[in-house]
Amino acid sequence: MITQKKGRITKGLGGLYEVRICESDGGVSRLTCRAKGNLKRDEEKLFIGDLVTVTVDDSTPDGVVISEVSERRNSLIRPPIANLDYLFIVFAAKKPTPVIETVDKLIAIAIHNSIIPVVVITKSDLSTAQAEEYLGIYRQAGIAAFVTSSEDGEGVSELSDYIRNSLKGGRLAAFAGASGVGKSTLMNALFPNLSLATAEISRKIERGRHTTRHVEIFDISEDRDTGYLADTPGFSLIDFERFDFFSAEELLPAFPDIAHFSGGCRYADCAHYGEGAEECAVAKAALAGEIAPTRLDSYRSIYRVLKNKTEY
Ligand SMILES: Nc1nc2c(ncn2[C@@H]2O[C@H](COP(=O)(O)OP(=O)(O)OP(=O)(O)O)[C@@H](O)[C@H]2O)c(=O)[nH]1
Ligand SMILES: [Mg+2]
Numbered sequence: 001m002i003t004q005k006k007g008r009i010t011k012g013l014g015g016l017y018e019v020r021i022c023e024s025d026g027g028v029s030r031l032t033c034r035a036k037g038n039l040k041r042d043e044e045k046l047f048i049g050d051l052v053t054v055t056v057d058d059s060t061p062d063g064v065v066i067s068e069v070s071e072r073r074n075s076l077i078r079p080p081i082a083n084l085d086y087l088f089i090v091f092a093a094k095k096p097t098p099v100i101e102t103v104d105k106l107i108a109i110a111i112h113n114s115i116i117p118v119v120v121i122t123k124s125d126l127s128t129a130q131a132e133e134y135l136g137i138y139r140q141a142g143i144a145a146f147v148t149s150s151e152d153g154e155g156v157s158e159l160s161d162y163i164r165n166s167l168k169g170g171r172l173a174a175f176a177g178a179s180g181v182g183k184s185t186l187m188n189a190l191f192p193n194l195s196l197a198t199a200e201i202s203r204k205i206e207r208g209r210h211t212t213r214h215v216e217i218f219d220i221s222e223d224r225d226t227g228y229l230a231d232t233p234g235f236s237l238i239d240f241e242r243f244d245f246f247s248a249e250e251l252l253p254a255f256p257d258i259a260h261f262s263g264g265c266r267y268a269d270c271a272h273y274g275e276g277a278e279e280c281a282v283a284k285a286a287l288a289g290e291i292a293p294t295r296l297d298s299y300r301s302i303y304r305v306l307k308n309k310t311e312y
């Protein structure tokens with residue numbers, strides 16, 4: 001007999017994928033399977049997070065295959081995941097020192113792809129002052145932001161409530177950020193049933209710098225319609241430089257806090273780049289403290305890079 005089931009890819013390892021399926025009897029099952037030949041071509045590569053159809057032919061031993069991929073809402077290269085509803089952009093108050101331009105770039109990538117960005121500042125136990133300063137910057141920019149410490153528990157229950165509420169009904173979120181900021185540690189503190197590997201553990205088994213090696217999606221509760229959270233390997237800046245970006249013209253809408261003021265500039269084609277406060281409403285708002293200096297610096301720096309690109 002041949003049956004078809006719909007589900008979501010939750011992990012992939014060496015050509016095998018795990019698909020989580022809500023069965024018609026109300027239960028949840030997981031199938032491990034390969035993809036049908038034509039789904040392996042590069043341009044149609046499967047992503048973690050993909051919604052797929054699995055065809056089960058119980059007359060042959062190899063009869064379980066992913067036969068179809070649903071159209072994606074979005075897909076990112078870094079982290080490599082499809083159909084995200086939320087992206088939690090994680091950085092530490094201290095150790096490692098955050099690269100704010102990378103944070104702002106990730107926020108812009110999320111917004112451009114219709115993904116809701118949420119800023120999560122970790123390790124507040126190492127510097128409350130730094131954590132609060134970053135929190136102020138992102139709250140002013142109108143982006144949801146949380147301060148947390150997996151060490152002393154600050155902000156953990158507040159963030160877990162937010163995640164439970166926002167992911168209700170099967171939504172998908174990923175934690176992304178540089179290696180060592182404490183993504184896996186925080187996910188364990190938020191949802192202790194996950195038991196993810198963290199650097200604390202990998203130090204004992206003497207693994208290298210990156211502790212999380214693969215993207216993997218976890219159910220946040222036993223509910224059939226629970227939300228899903230993905231842990232992702234931390235990136236280094238070089239990884240991140242070339243990917244997922246778009247044109248200079250598309251950058252402004254991905255910085256809503258800056259776009260908010262841009263209607264007031266003297267010239268319609270104002271780039272908000274080198275113009276003075278008398279001509280540029282964005283520069284004026286920055287002077288008045290209505291836009292954080294780091295946000296405008298990030299905008300200008302990314303804008304310059306995009307403008308100088310001949311092709312993209
Ligand atoms: N002081 C302090 N240390 C923390 C906190 N959270 C995590 N750490 C430490 O930071 C280190 C890195 O934590 P991980 O959770 O493995 O970091 P990660 O972001 O998952 O790293 P990758 O998997 O490599 O991307 C570990 O030694 C943790 O114990 C925190 O809130 N406070
Ligand atoms: Mg990790």
Ligand SMILES: [Zn+2]
Pocket residue numbers: 262265270271272273275279280281282283
């Ligand atoms: Zn302007």
